[in-house]
Amino acid sequence: MDYDVTVIGAGIHGAGVAQAAAAAGHRVLVLEQYERPARGSSSRSSKLIHGGLRYLESGQFGLVRECLRERALLLRNAPHLVRLLPFCIPVYRHTRRRPWKIGLGLWLYRLLGGGPFRRHGADPADELLDGLRREALDALFCYADAQTDDARLTEAVLASAGELGAEVRLGARFESAQLGQEGCTLVFRGGDATSRLTTRVLVNAAGPWANRVLATITPAQRPQPVELVQGTHIRVPGRLQRVYYLEAPQDGRAVFVMPWRDAVLIGTTETPYQGDPAAVRPLEREIDYLLAVHNQYFEQRLTRDDVQDAFAGLRVLPAGDGHAFSRPRETLLVTDRRRRPRLVTLYGGKLTAYRATAETLMRKLRASLPRRRPVADTRRLPLPQRPPGR
Numbered sequence: 001m002d003y004d005v006t007v008i009g010a011g012i013h014g015a016g017v018a019q020a021a022a023a024a025g026h027r028v029l030v031l032e033q034y035e036r037p038a039r040g041s042s043s044r045s046s047k048l049i050h051g052g053l054r055y056l057e058s059g060q061f062g063l064v065r066e067c068l069r070e071r072a073l074l075l076r077n078a079p080h081l082v083r084l085l086p087f088c089i090p091v092y093r094h095t096r097r098r099p100w101k102i103g104l105g106l107w108l109y110r111l112l113g114g115g116p117f118r119r120h121g122a123d124p125a126d127e128l129l130d131g132l133r134r135e136a137l138d139a140l141f142c143y144a145d146a147q148t149d150d151a152r153l154t155e156a157v158l159a160s161a162g163e164l165g166a167e168v169r170l171g172a173r174f175e176s177a178q179l180g181q182e183g184c185t186l187v188f189r190g191g192d193a194t195s196r197l198t199t200r201v202l203v204n205a206a207g208p209w210a211n212r213v214l215a216t217i218t219p220a221q222r223p224q225p226v227e228l229v230q231g232t233h234i235r236v237p238g239r240l241q242r243v244y245y246l247e248a249p250q251d252g253r254a255v256f257v258m259p260w261r262d263a264v265l266i267g268t269t270e271t272p273y274q275g276d277p278a279a280v281r282p283l284e285r286e287i288d289y290l291l292a293v294h295n296q297y298f299e300q301r302l303t304r305d306d307v308q309d310a311f312a313g314l315r316v317l318p319a320g321d322g323h324a325f326s327r328p329r330e331t332l333l334v335t336d337r338r339r340r341p342r343l344v345t346l347y348g349g350k351l352t353a354y355r356a357t358a359e360t361l362m363r364k365l366r367a368s369l370p371r372r373r374p375v376a377d378t379r380r381l382p383l384p385q386r387p388p389g390r
């Protein structure tokens with residue numbers, strides 16, 4: 001066999017699996033169709049390393065606890081990439097979630113590892129409001145959560161995998177695979193050449209492309225019923241000291257207004273998407289929706305002319321009837337159902353929990369891989385300061 005583990009996709013999950021597999025001592029290859037890593041969802045997220053306070057509303061306590069644990073590890077292992085920021089949630093007379101509910105949520109968040117919070121009354125200090133309207137304010141809740149640069153984080157995890165011995169081929173598009181009893185034969189295309197190699201196991205970490213990748217594998221695999229849901233962010237001028245966690249007046253969804261480099265990022269939306277994942281683009285109505293949320297809460301009125309940039313990414317969520325907002329965000333790991341699986345497909349997940357997800361995935365593959373001597377423990381492994389090319 002040429003490799004123990006071959007990973008399709010250099011988003012955060014592919015990078016995380018490569019790091020975990022290389023740390024466990026395996027021979028690892030990553031194939032990425034683009035010339036750079038993190039060109040899919042992993043550069044178009046809200047860039048938060050957080051437990052996800054709002055997931056408490058839909059009872060996803062396990063996910064929140066796991067993400068908060070991972071947040072703590074990232075703050076220790078990658079302080080150059082992940083930083084704590086003050087977050088504030090204003091509650092107005094007209095917002096649906098009342099102060100008692102936000103207080104209860106933050107109390108639970110703290111219990112799960114999120115840290116302390118503070119409740120201010122209807123007349124907080126100016127610096128806490130950063131331009132938010134004061135009229136009809138009932139209370140302001142403040143706590144701490146973390147922000148990262150998602151693309152740089154992905155590059156750093158991939159560089160860490162490389163330092164542990166993983167090989168990474170960029171501009172290499174996976175085309176097909178044949179699964180056998182002892183391993184897989186796969187075909188990929190890099191430049192003008194088509195190549196073939198053998199691997200003991202194949203990890204499909206192709207994000208929104210996962211079911212497209214699955215369709216090229218023999219014997220045929222049953223795809224999971226998932227939906228792609230696009231999320232758009234806009235960048236506008238301004239300077240903020242805090243992240244504001246707002247309730248969209250249109251539908252009660254949570255929208256973040258946050259400092260981002262020298263500007264402000266506002267997001268996100270949830271719009272069902274069909275079609276080629278590479279073709280996802282922000283929609284006009286999503287941009288209008290985000291501007292309307294901002295203008296509802298801030299004194300300063302923004303127009304379309306203020307939008308410096310907009311980008312959209314795709315979530316992979318379990319198919320269902322309800323609104324995307326309340327669908328589970330847990331990662332789904334699906335194998336080819338053998339006693340010793342040769343294929344794992346990863347659906348959904350959170351940037352924050354990539355390391356824990358990769359560990360769980362490697363446990364699923366234990367019976368399919370030879371015993372090797374581990375070379376590192378990813379819980380204690382600092383991420384490189386300067387990924388290559390930066």
Ligand SMILES: Cc1cc2nc3c(=O)[nH]c(=O)nc-3n(C[C@H](O)[C@H](O)[C@H](O)COP(=O)(O)OP(=O)(O)OC[C@H]3O[C@@H](n4cnc5c(N)ncnc54)[C@H](O)[C@@H]3O)c2cc1C
Pocket residue numbers: 008009010011012013014031032033034037038039040041042043044045046047048049050172173174175205206207208209213230231232268312313314315348349350351352353
């Ligand atoms: C709008 C939005 C906001 C989010 N906000 C947050 C947040 O604030 N915090 C958080 O924790 N999580 C957040 N998430 C979730 C998180 O961003 C995603 O779960 C994560 O980035 C998915 O990473 P991935 O590696 O699975 O997929 P991707 O990053 O999409 O990577 C898949 C990779 O596979 C490659 N690929 C596909 N097909 C092939 C092929 N045939 N051959 C080779 N390569 C291939 C693609 O080019 C791509 O690089 C958000 C998601 C979205 C969409």
